Amino acid sequence: MTAPKAVSSRGAWETMKRLLTGNEAAALAVQFARAQVIAAYPITPQTRIAEKLAEAVATGELRARYMKVESETSAMAACIGASMAGARAFTATSSQGLALMHELLHWASGARLPIVLVNVNRSMAAPWSLGVDQNDSLSQRDTGWIQLYCGSGQEVFDSVLLAFRLAEETLLPVMVSMEGFFVSHYLEPVEIPTQEEVDRFLPCCRGRPRLDPKRPCTFGGGVQSQVLYSLRKRMEADMEEVGASFTRLALRYAQVFGRSYRAVEAFQTEGSDLVLLCSGSIAGTVKAFLTENQGKRRVGLVQMRLFRPFPREELRRVLQGLRRVAVVDRSLSPGGGGIFAQEVKSALFGLKEAPMVVSVVGGLGGVDITPGHIDGLVKALLKNQHAPTGIFWMEG
Amino acid sequence: MGCLDVEGLASEGWQMIEIKISGRGGQGAVLASHILASAFFKEGMWVQAFPSFGAERRGAPVSAFVRVNRKEITLRCNIEHPDWVILLDVQLLQNPAMLSGVKTNGCLLVNAPEMLEALNWPKSLNIFLVDASAISEILFLGISSFPVVNTAMIGAFAKASGLVSLESVLDAVRDLVPSKKERNEAAVIEAFQRVKRGNLPNQ
Amino acid sequence: MGGPRHRTELINPGHFACPGCGERIAFRHVLRALGRNTVVVCSAGCGSVVDGYYPTTSSKVPFFHCSFGTAAATAAGVKAGLDMIGNRTTTVVAWAGDGGTFDIGLQSLSGAAERNEDFLYVCYDNEAYMNTGVQRSSATPKGAWTTTTPRGALEDRPKKNLASILIAHQVPYMATATVADPEDLEKKVRKAKMVKGFRFIHVLSPCPPGWGFPPEKTVHIARLAVLSRIFPLFEVENGKDWTFSPSAEKVPVADYVRLQGRFAYYKEEHLSALQKETDLAWDALMSKGSPQKGGR
Numbered sequence: 001m002t003a004p005k006a007v008s009s010r011g012a013w014e015t016m017k018r019l020l021t022g023n024e025a026a027a028l029a030v031q032f033a034r035a036q037v038i039a040a041y042p043i044t045p046q047t048r049i050a051e052k053l054a055e056a057v058a059t060g061e062l063r064a065r066y067m068k069v070e071s072e073t074s075a076m077a078a079c080i081g082a083s084m085a086g087a088r089a090f091t092a093t094s095s096q097g098l099a100l101m102h103e104l105l106h107w108a109s110g111a112r113l114p115i116v117l118v119n120v121n122r123s124m125a126a127p128w129s130l131g132v133d134q135n136d137s138l139s140q141r142d143t144g145w146i147q148l149y150c151g152s153g154q155e156v157f158d159s160v161l162l163a164f165r166l167a168e169e170t171l172l173p174v175m176v177s178m179e180g181f182f183v184s185h186y187l188e189p190v191e192i193p194t195q196e197e198v199d200r201f202l203p204c205c206r207g208r209p210r211l212d213p214k215r216p217c218t219f220g221g222g223v224q225s226q227v228l229y230s231l232r233k234r235m236e237a238d239m240e241e242v243g244a245s246f247t248r249l250a251l252r253y254a255q256v257f258g259r260s261y262r263a264v265e266a267f268q269t270e271g272s273d274l275v276l277l278c279s280g281s282i283a284g285t286v287k288a289f290l291t292e293n294q295g296k297r298r299v300g301l302v303q304m305r306l307f308r309p310f311p312r313e314e315l316r317r318v319l320q321g322l323r324r325v326a327v328v329d330r331s332l333s334p335g336g337g338g339i340f341a342q343e344v345k346s347a348l349f350g351l352k353e354a355p356m357v358v359s360v361v362g363g364l365g366g367v368d369i370t371p372g373h374i375d376g377l378v379k380a381l382l383k384n385q386h387a388p389t390g391i392f393w394m395e396g
Numbered sequence: 397m398g399c400l401d402v403e404g405l406a407s408e409g410w411q412m413i414e415i416k417i418s419g420r421g422g423q424g425a426v427l428a429s430h431i432l433a434s435a436f437f438k439e440g441m442w443v444q445a446f447p448s449f450g451a452e453r454r455g456a457p458v459s460a461f462v463r464v465n466r467k468e469i470t471l472r473c474n475i476e477h478p479d480w481v482i483l484l485d486v487q488l489l490q491n492p493a494m495l496s497g498v499k500t501n502g503c504l505l506v507n508a509p510e511m512l513e514a515l516n517w518p519k520s521l522n523i524f525l526v527d528a529s530a531i532s533e534i535l536f537l538g539i540s541s542f543p544v545v546n547t548a549m550i551g552a553f554a555k556a557s558g559l560v561s562l563e564s565v566l567d568a569v570r571d572l573v574p575s576k577k578e579r580n581e582a583a584v585i586e587a588f589q590r591v592k593r594g595n596l597p598n599q
Numbered sequence: 600m601g602g603p604r605h606r607t608e609l610i611n612p613g614h615f616a617c618p619g620c621g622e623r624i625a626f627r628h629v630l631r632a633l634g635r636n637t638v639v640v641c642s643a644g645c646g647s648v649v650d651g652y653y654p655t656t657s658s659k660v661p662f663f664h665c666s667f668g669t670a671a672a673t674a675a676g677v678k679a680g681l682d683m684i685g686n687r688t689t690t691v692v693a694w695a696g697d698g699g700t701f702d703i704g705l706q707s708l709s710g711a712a713e714r715n716e717d718f719l720y721v722c723y724d725n726e727a728y729m730n731t732g733v734q735r736s737s738a739t740p741k742g743a744w745t746t747t748t749p750r751g752a753l754e755d756r757p758k759k760n761l762a763s764i765l766i767a768h769q770v771p772y773m774a775t776a777t778v779a780d781p782e783d784l785e786k787k788v789r790k791a792k793m794v795k796g797f798r799f800i801h802v803l804s805p806c807p808p809g810w811g812f813p814p815e816k817t818v819h820i821a822r823l824a825v826l827s828r829i830f831p832l833f834e835v836e837n838g839k840d841w842t843f844s845p846s847a848e849k850v851p852v853a854d855y856v857r858l859q860g861r862f863a864y865y866k867e868e869h870l871s872a873l874q875k876e877t878d879l880a881w882d883a884l885m886s887k888g889s890p891q892k893g894g895r
Contacts (some may be wrong), residue, residue: 003488019437036683039676062877065679069711074672077665077707081640087683089676107666130449151472182472185434187445201883205684211589211638211661211677213689218656220664227653284470300582366449370473 020190022183025153026092026118026176026191027052027053029160031062032198035090035116036205037082037318039067039075041097044130045180046120049092069345072097076104076115083113084219086194086209088164088226095122095136098138102140105173109144109235113219114167115174117145118160121280122180123365130180131366134331135279137177138307138339144235146174146307149279152183153190155305158259161234165249170242171190172235179330181366191258241265264333266318269300271312274381275319275355277302277344278328282369294381304340312347312376319348322355326381326392330363337361337391362394369394412465413559417549418494421485422454424546427572428484429460431550434568435560436464444469457491464559473576476552482491482553482562483507484528484545491516507545511594523594526552531586535579546579547573551584559568562588607631608623614657616649619814621804621821622723623649624778627801629721632788635660637690640677640728642670642704644696645730645806646723656666668703670695671711676720687871690792691718697738698728701759712768715796719788725806726758733809740829743861744808753864757876761801763834769838772795777803777830779821783844787834803830811860828881833888841888852877 018030027049037246038057040050048049065082069075072093079089093101098119108115119137123129123348137147146166152158163174178184210219220333223231246263254260265283268290269275276286283303290301302318302325304311314339319325329338336342341359348354363369373395381392402546415432419425426447444463446491461475476497486508488494494506495518502521513519515523528545538544554565560579565588573580611632622645630637638661641647647664649707653658665673674693681689687780695704700722708720728734735745737759748754767774772794776784784802791798804819807814824830829852832844852874856862865873 010648017437019443020435026476037670037676037679039679065683067675067679067716068714069672070713072671072821074707074710075670078676078679079668080665081663081678082680082683085638085677085680085684085686087680089680104669110508152470181446181449185446186472187430187443188438188469189442194646209681209684209686211681211689213636213638213661216635216659216661216663218650218653218658218664220676221650221656221662222648222652224652229704281472284472288471328631368474371471372476 017189019183019187019320020153021048021187022150022153022156022178023048023120023185024052025157025190026160026178027056028192029157030090031056032193032195033161033202034088034204035062035064035164036087037065037067037079037089038091039069039078039082039089040091040312041069041072041075043072043092043094043097045122045184046092046094046097048184049120050291062346072100072219073104076101076108079115080104080111080113083108083115085211086115088205089113089115090117092118092120092333094120095124098136098140099124102143105140105143105145108173108254112171112230113119113173114164114171116163116167117155117174117175118158118372119177120184120352129365131352132179132330133366134177134179134180134321134339136174138331139333140175141308141339144172144189144239145308146170146172146306148174148176148305149283150176150305151181151284151303152282153186153188154259154262155219156183157192158245158253158257158261159305161198161202162246162249162253162261166242166245169249170238170245172242174240177280179280191259198257201253202348211324243306243311243314250275251366253296261305262314262364263304263306264318265300265303265305267303269302269318271298272300273298274378275300275302275322275325276328276378277304277325277340277372278393279304279307279340280330282328282330283368286374289374290366292371293375294310297382303360307340307343310343310347315344315347316351319355320351321353324356324358326358326360328360328362328394332361332364358388359390360392360394362396364396367396400562412463413463413480414478414518414596415464415480416459416461416478417482418457418459418485418488418584419489419546420454421456421458422542424435424473424544425458425460425482428482428546428550429462431547431565432553433462434562434572435550435554435564436462438564438567439560441466442468448525449456456489457494459569466503478502478555480505480557483551484549486512486515489517495521503557505549505553506594507549515595520592524556525594526550526587526591528583528587531583531590535586537576537583542558542593547580548583550589552585555588555591601858607635609635611659613655614649614651616645617806617808618813619807619817620645620649621695621778621806622646623724624781625723625784625802625804627719628778628781629692629788629800630658630660630785631686632785633690633692633792636679636688637692638677639663639692639694640670640674641694642673642699643667643730644699645725646694646696648730658711660838665747667699669707670699670704670722671716672707674720675711675714675716676801678716678718687808693718695720696729697722697724697726701737701761703805709764709768712770712797712799715770717796719791719798719800722761722801724801725804725809727809729806729809742865742873743830744864745861750864765799766835766838767772769798770799772834773799773801773834774834775801775803775830775832776809777821777825777832778805778827779818780832783832795886809861811863812858816858820855820858823850823858827852827855828849828877829855831881831884833884843888865884
């Protein structure tokens, strides 16, 4: 869908807004990024991404190999092979499919491959559900992948482009997640750059051909304990640099495209009685709620974009001195509570003037979270001055 | 023939308009929502369009939603209190879920020639009618047992609501309808001309 | 050592294989036939362990370790990646054992074969999961002892007919070979190298510790597998054009079975049943094409 005229302009460049769903935005970004090998297996609610890319390759709009693999395991295996060969590799999946890739997610990060994966969050079976929560991607948090969370089609588009650049600079694979349905299927305006602008930000073919008969090497063979230990230490050191890389690249992104992103976005947090910390689409709903209820209560919002590496320092800076933060999780680690809540508590540990942290869980299975629910949540939390030690369950 | 005080909306809490389009699986409610969203978008509005959750099956009730606002919509949740409901199939009036939550003094546009006695016409809504099935038959869109009415209904909506222009709707139809473009455009124009008031809400 | 001098040795000595390892013989000859412009994708199994531990490697061509069961998908990805960066000449070869091919790797094998991905897949078949200590695979023949088919519960299923699976996929080229005839193996590899699309070579690679025979007998055992007609040698192109290697004089299956400790529990009646089955299978095979006459 195209707008017949530019809706807004930015400096010397005309911007073009198009109506796209989150899935279409992801696919378009992959096209702009000039991905070279795409291996994807269809799974609801990701299918539109696979279809759009297959179409783009078929028409020649995207010069790439589209591999119609027979499972998600093979999708990631093929991406690993292609990335080793030096090509820019991409896949997309969801829930059960991501779970099927689990072994290979470890492989990709261990092999330091700059693969980009878009995950459309969907609740894990059993039982079958086409609902939404973030358990699928969050339960991969230990696999060594950088993880970004998006709440709108625009964020998805921009995060995919950022992801390719970030992956190739850090040699760590990047997972970009968006909620199924609430982001993947929502049609909305997305600002689209020109190919020239994208090429300026993301030069093509930055992959390193490691499998080269002229310089034969063996990769991934058995190692002694000390070697593995030192590799892991190096990976952690490199992960710790990712936050700075992300900030630097986001700045560059803003210079080229005019949109800026931070690992942790704060909205109206100063002097607040309560901060709602969330990720993905819930952040947008909270923002709308806060915008409509300005001045009535002192409530702020923190939207987490970067989850791995967990932006500990930035979060501590944003939350220090605030009274209370309610982490609203659309996830649950059974027996361990909301997943972002665990990470937030751990990141704040030992911080002077740290806020009280309340763990809120809601929206599992795609249960709707409306401004009305946010209103009810805020009222309940402000009324009760003591932070519940367990999970505060949202309506649903 | 505007139904809502569009200017008045600017001063009230939510500035947004929320529209629900309901039909049966296969009637193109989702495409209708995209056409409507696209039409608003062409006029510089910010839009959001999304289908209802769940598996779609030919014949089963299906809803698609549109939000429109002058500025960015960051809200992301189901529409519980639509301002407008567009029903592609008049029989859906029998289904209480179709009109649940509609705003008081909200508007209802139905694919029907008249307010047939046997059905549950809501008393608190502004009602608009257009015989989109008849238009579809004349233009050979779909088959008589399953007429394609989605484009006509959007045309009727444009006139009934006064919120979006006929031109924008026609533009959107040209962009999005995969086949029989001219016939669909004709349906839009015909419905735009034929839509009429059903009744005003009871006081 | 035989072979013309111009064929380069592409594996280093000092690898970690057991004495008499069939896999190493197979790998050596496959690489000799493919040459330097080759990339190996090797899934978990003996082949990956024997290459050596970091920082050493016995492979003189680029060698990528991939996870168990993903050799075909990874190799397909490598080939796609090489193509996209402009390298259309390097041969990609997937190197996997029977476990990684018949069992856990069967799905990705089938996927790659069905899509006619352009690479060569070589399965070195030692008829069990040898690397993890001799557990059965679907390539383990009936009557064989393994740790998961111990005495009292010997393997009771026939060896999975992988050739027929690949033939059903109508791949451009598939062949069987053994380490007993390296010239035949190299010839088939060189032929496969020139074909575009999915190519498969199934190499019987006897395993001294796993099969229970002295390490100097590897080649002899492999030869008996062919002569007893338990492991026939043939090529099939596009799922329909069959070529048989010249068939020599037949030896009884007993001669093959009796030399291996894994068949120690084979009884007389099993032997005669095996002979019958082998003969029937051979006749069925022969009906598919005309075997070249010629002895050895």
